[in-house]
Amino acid sequence: MEGYAYEYSHDSSMDSITFSDTEYPRNSYENKNPKERGISKDKLIKNTIVDHVLTQESEFDIDDNLLYSDDEYDEDYDDPYMNSSFIEPISTIKERKGLSKGSVPNLKYECLTTQNIFENMLAKVHHLQPIFNIPPEDILILLQHYDWNEERLLEVWTDRMDDLLIEIGINPSSGNISSSINGNGQMRSISDIIENKNSYCNNQTETNKDENEEYQIPNTRTRDISFKNNFFCTICCEEKSTETFSLECNHEYCISCYRHYIEDKLYTGNIINCMGCTLALKNDDIDKIMGHPSSTKLMLSSIKSFVSKHNRNYKWCPFADCNCIIHLKDTSSLPEYSRLHYSPFVKCINLHKFCFTCGFEIHAPADCIITNEWVKKARVESENLNWVLSHTKECPKCSVNIEKDGGCNHMVCSSCKYEFCWICEGDWAPHGNSFYQCTLYKNDDNNNNNNNSTNTNSITDVNKSLKKYTFYYKMFNEHEVSAKLDWKLGQNVGNKVKELQEKLGISWIEGQFLTDSIRMLNEGRTALKWSFAVAFYSDASHNLTKIFIDNQSLLSKAVEDLSELLQIKDPEIIMKRKTDFYNKTGYVENRTFALMECGRDLLCKGICKAN
Amino acid sequence: MNSRLLKEWTQLNKNGNKYYLCPIEENDMTHWQSEFEGPNNSPYRGHKFTLYLDIPSNYPMSPPKVRFKPYSMPHVNVDWKTGAVCLDILESMWSPIFNLQYVVESCLRLLTEPNGESPLNLELGILLRVSDHTGYNGLINYYLNHPHNSLSSK
Ligand SMILES: [Zn+2]
Ligand SMILES: [Zn+2]
Ligand SMILES: [Zn+2]
Ligand SMILES: [Zn+2]
Ligand SMILES: [Zn+2]
Ligand SMILES: [Zn+2]
Numbered sequence: 001m002e003g004y005a006y007e008y009s010h011d012s013s014m015d016s017i018t019f020s021d022t023e024y025p026r027n028s029y030e031n032k033n034p035k036e037r038g039i040s041k042d043k044l045i046k047n048t049i050v051d052h053v054l055t056q057e058s059e060f061d062i063d064d065n066l067l068y069s070d071d072e073y074d075e076d077y078d079d080p081y082m083n084s085s086f087i088e089p090i091s092t093i094k095e096r097k098g099l100s101k102g103s104v105p106n107l108k109y110e111c112l113t114t115q116n117i118f119e120n121m122l123a124k125v126h127h128l129q130p131i132f133n134i135p136p137e138d139i140l141i142l143l144q145h146y147d148w149n150e151e152r153l154l155e156v157w158t159d160r161m162d163d164l165l166i167e168i169g170i171n172p173s174s175g176n177i178s179s180s181i182n183g184n185g186q187m188r189s190i191s192d193i194i195e196n197k198n199s200y201c202n203n204q205t206e207t208n209k210d211e212n213e214e215y216q217i218p219n220t221r222t223r224d225i226s227f228k229n230n231f232f233c234t235i236c237c238e239e240k241s242t243e244t245f246s247l248e249c250n251h252e253y254c255i256s257c258y259r260h261y262i263e264d265k266l267y268t269g270n271i272i273n274c275m276g277c278t279l280a281l282k283n284d285d286i287d288k289i290m291g292h293p294s295s296t297k298l299m300l301s302s303i304k305s306f307v308s309k310h311n312r313n314y315k316w317c318p319f320a321d322c323n324c325i326i327h328l329k330d331t332s333s334l335p336e337y338s339r340l341h342y343s344p345f346v347k348c349i350n351l352h353k354f355c356f357t358c359g360f361e362i363h364a365p366a367d368c369i370i371t372n373e374w375v376k377k378a379r380v381e382s383e384n385l386n387w388v389l390s391h392t393k394e395c396p397k398c399s400v401n402i403e404k405d406g407g408c409n410h411m412v413c414s415s416c417k418y419e420f421c422w423i424c425e426g427d428w429a430p431h432g433n434s435f436y437q438c439t440l441y442k443n444d445d446n447n448n449n450n451n452n453s454t455n456t457n458s459i460t461d462v463n464k465s466l467k468k469y470t471f472y473y474k475m476f477n478e479h480e481v482s483a484k485l486d487w488k489l490g491q492n493v494g495n496k497v498k499e500l501q502e503k504l505g506i507s508w509i510e511g512q513f514l515t516d517s518i519r520m521l522n523e524g525r526t527a528l529k530w531s532f533a534v535a536f537y538s539d540a541s542h543n544l545t546k547i548f549i550d551n552q553s554l555l556s557k558a559v560e561d562l563s564e565l566l567q568i569k570d571p572e573i574i575m576k577r578k579t580d581f582y583n584k585t586g587y588v589e590n591r592t593f594a595l596m597e598c599g600r601d602l603l604c605k606g607i608c609k610a611n
Numbered sequence: 612m613n614s615r616l617l618k619e620w621t622q623l624n625k626n627g628n629k630y631y632l633c634p635i636e637e638n639d640m641t642h643w644q645s646e647f648e649g650p651n652n653s654p655y656r657g658h659k660f661t662l663y664l665d666i667p668s669n670y671p672m673s674p675p676k677v678r679f680k681p682y683s684m685p686h687v688n689v690d691w692k693t694g695a696v697c698l699d700i701l702e703s704m705w706s707p708i709f710n711l712q713y714v715v716e717s718c719l720r721l722l723t724e725p726n727g728e729s730p731l732n733l734e735l736g737i738l739l740r741v742s743d744h745t746g747y748n749g750l751i752n753y754y755l756n757h758p759h760n761s762l763s764s765k
Contacts, residue, residue, distance in 0.1 A: 235671060235707045237618035260672050261707055275707050412703055 104342050105333035107356070111349045112325045114303045118296075121148055121303070132157070137282045138170045140299075144271055148306045169273055169280030172248045223247045223285055225255065233257055235275065245289050251276030258289045266294060268414055269301030305415045308398030317348040318359050324348035328356060341367040341603040362523070365599025366530040373610035374533035378473060396425045472536040479529035482563075486525055489566050490518040500571045513578060517566060517585045524559045524588040527595055528552065534599045538608040545607060548598045555591040562588050615671060616640040619710050632715055641666045643675075645715045653723045654751040660684060662718055663694070664711055674705040675714060685754030687725040687735045696721070697729045 125139045128150070132139055145168045146153040156164055165171040225245050232239045233254035246252035251274050253261075262281070265272045272281045283295035307314040307325055317324040326346045328334075334357060337344045343364060344356040354361055358368040366374065393411075395402055397418035402411060411428075412419050419428035497511040531552050538545040562584040568574050574581075602608035617640070623632055632645040643664040649655025660683060665676040679686075679694035688697045700709060700717055730736025738747040 235615070237615040257707065260669065264669070264672050414703075 104337055104340055107328065107333065107344055107346060108330065109326050109328040109346055109356075111347075112327050113323055114300045114307070114325065117303050117307070117325065118299055121299075124148075124150055128154075134165075134170075137284055138165070140283060141168060141170055141271060141280055144269075144299075144302050147309055148303070169271065169278045170282075172279055223282075225288055228252075235261075245285070247274050247279045247281070247285070249274055249277050249279050251279075255289060262286055262289060262294065266297040267301050269298065269303070269305045272298070305398065305400075308395075308400060309416050311398065315346070315354075315356055315359055317350070317352050318354050318361065319348075319350070319352040322348060322350050322352055324350060324352070326356060338368060341600050343368055343371075362526055363530045363533075364527055365596045365602075366533045367600075367603055369610050370533055370537055370603070370608065371530070373537070374476075377469070378476075381469065381473070393425070396420055469536065472532045475532045476529055479525055479532070483522060483525040483529065486518070486521055486563060489563065490522070493518045493566070496569075496571060496574065500575065503571050504575060506575070513581050513585070514566075514574070517562060517581050520585045520588050520592075521559060521562050521566065524555060524562070524592045527592045528555050528559060531555075531595055531599060534602060534608050537610055538602050542607045544598070544602055544605065548595070548602055551591070551595045551598050555588070555595050558584070558588045558591045613640060616666065619712065623712065632711060635663075641668075643711060647715070647719060650719065650723050654748045655722050655755070658755050662715060664714065666711075671707040671710070674701045674709070675711060677701055677714060677718065685732065685735065685751045686722065687727060687730050687732050687739055688721055690731040691754070695731065697726075697731050 121140075121143060125136050125143065128139050128143075129136055131154075132142075142153055142157075142164070143150070146156070162171075223246065225243050227242070228244050229241045230239055231242055231244055231252075231254060233242070233244070235253050235257040238254070240254065243255040244252045245255055245258050253275060257275075261275055262272060272286065273279060274281070281289075283299070286295040286298065287293050307316065312331055313328055315326045315328075317326065326348060328346070334344055338357065343358070343362075345353050345362050345364075346356045347353045355363055355368060355371070358372055360368075360371055360375070363371045393402055394400070395411075395413040395416060395418055397420075398413060398416040400413060400415040402413055411421070420426060421428055493514050497508075497514050500506055500511045500514075501508065531548070535545070535549060535552065538548065565577070565580060565584055568577070599608070620634065620640070631647065633643060634640055635642045635644050643666065645662040645664065647660060647662075649658045649660065661680040663678050663680070667673045667675065677696050677698070679689055679696065681692060681694045684694060685691060689695065690697075696718060698717060698721060700706075701714065725735075725739060727736060727739045730739075735747060735750060738750060
C-alpha cells in the first residue's frame, strides 16, 4: 500500500522535469495524436522520440542477438557529435528490432481532456436539437441523465417524451409534484420519501405562513432571481432583504442558501434539483444563481463520471495532477496483448505512459495479471502488518474513492450510483438473498489460519513465503525510492541543458541527449522495479529464472552507471562525455529490452505465474 | 446557518415535546440528542432509546450524522455496536428542507418499518428476510433485555 501511494508522488515530480515548456516547444506535444501529424523538419527528432514511445512494438521487440548479450552495442556508434541525427541510438534499435513473430497489433487511441469530451457532447446536442425541438439546455440535461448515451436517450425519447421531460425535472408536472427522483429507489427505507419531502416542505411553509404570506403568493411561473424585502428563507431561517431564486414550482429560497446548495453538488456531476421538489436546475439557472459560469464545473464532473462509467474505452491517466483521458475506440486488440503477455501501454500528451488494461504505470516485464496480483498482495500484506483499516474504498465500478463514514455496508457510489457491498465489494443486488455469505467467507479464512497454526510444517512454510515476499517487496520499494531520486536528478537536467545552451552556445537539439538519458534511466528503473514482481512469482529452480535474475543484476548495474553519469554538474564535461552518455543510455535501453523479453519468456512458458 | 438551528430549537419548544429533542448542552448547537420510547406497535414498546445527532458545519446542506447509543438498538438498519443508522434520507436522499425533527421522526418510523434491503444487523436481517417473526421479535427482545451481554460487547 505504502509503495503505491508513493509511486504517484514520484510520478508527479515527473511532470515538472524534462518535458517542461522550456525544453520542449509546447506545440510539439499539443497535438492530440503525435503519430498522425505530419512531420515537419524541425520536429523530426522530437517526433522520433514520440513515435518511439508511442509505438507498441518498439517497446519489446528486439532482435534476438541483442538478448542476453551486451558486448556489441558500443561498436554501433560512430562519433555522434558529427552525426546530425542524435537520436540514432534509439532509432537504430527501433529499426533493428523490426517486427518479430510475436508482434502485437498497433493501438490507435486519442488523448483527450474532459473539456474535449464535453465539446463533443455539445456537438451531439447540436445534432439532436432539430430532432428534439426543445432548447439545447434541456437536451443537455437529458443527455446528462442518460450518461451522455445518445442512443439510449433516443430510444426512450420516442417512446415517452412527455413523461421523460417531467420525470427528469425539465418540465413541471401539472398538479402535484410527485415521485420522480432518479429511479434510485433501492436504498429507500421509507418508501414515500418524495411525498414526505413535499409534505414536509408544505409543513414548513405553513409554519411560517403568517410571517411571509405576501411573498408566498405565486405571482409568476418563471425561473428567475428576484429581490425581496424581508424575505423569510425556510432553509437558513433568516429573515432578510435578499435576492431569491425559484423555479416554476415557486419553491423560493434565498440566493445564499441556493449557492451553498449548488456549490456542494457541482462536483457530483448529477442533475441538481430544486431543494423542495424534483424540478431540475438548468445550466443557465446555475450560472445565474452562482453569478459566474459554474455550470461548466457540473458538466465536467458529469463528463468525468461518464468517463468512469465507460472505462472500457476511456482511461484516466493515472499520473498525479494529469487530467488526460486516453480514448481507445477499438478494444478488440486488447486480448491479443494479454495472450502474448504484453501490456497495452498508452501515452498521454504529457508523455505519461501507463497500461491501458490495468491503469498502472508501465509495468513490463510483468504482465497485467502479475502486476495486479502483486499489488493486491502488497495491499494485503501491508494491512496485515499494520492493521490499518481503510475507511475509503474505490468504487468497484468507476474507481471513485468512497469514504465510509458509518457502519452501513450498503454503499452507493456518489459518482456512478453503483450499489455495492463494503465487505466483499460485490454488486449489492444479490445481497438481498445471500448477504451472509460474504462474511462467512472471511470466517472461513480465519479458520484456515487457525488450522494451519496447529501444523508446525505449514507455519514454517508460511514464514518462509513471508520472508521471500518481504525480500522482493523490499527490492521493489527500493527501486521505487531510487526512481524518485532519479527524477529529482532529472529535474536538474533541464537546468543543465539550459546551462549548456547558454555557456556553450549549442542548440536545443544538441542538448537533447541529456533529456533522453534521464528518460531512459527512468524506464530502466521502472522495468527493474517490476521485474521483482516477476521474479517473486517465478519458479526459482528453473534455469530461465536464473537467467532472468542475471539480467536483473546487469540492468541494475547499467542503471546505476547511467545514474552516476548524470551527477556531473559541469556542462563542459557533460559535452565532452557525450559519447559516454550515448553509450550508457543505449546500454540501459538494451538491457531493459533484454530483461523484458526474458520476463516475457518466463510468462509465456508458465515459469512465472500468479498462484 | 446558526439561526436555522435556533429556529428549529424554538419551534420544538413551541410545539411541546412529543418526544424530547434538544441540544445536549444548552450553548452547543452542534450536538443534539433525542430520547423517546419505542412505538407501541413495535417490538420496542416499553423501552427508552437515545438518538444522537451531530450537526455538520454546513447543515442543512449536509445531513446530520445520526446514531443510537451504542449497544442499545437491536434493529436491522442499525449497527448494534456503533449505533449507526442506515437511512436513505441521511445520505443520497437528503434535502436541506428536512430538519432535525423530521430526521428523528424518520428514525422512529424505522422502528415500525424496518428495511430488510440494507441490513446493518445481519442476524436480524436474516430473520426478517425469512419472515421468521417469532425469531425476529424474540431476538430483539433478547437484545433489549441483555444490552451489555452480547458477544460483540465483550
Ligand atoms: Zn436562505
Ligand atoms: Zn421546487
Ligand atoms: Zn498524463
Ligand atoms: Zn497492465
Ligand atoms: Zn462509482
Ligand atoms: Zn458482500
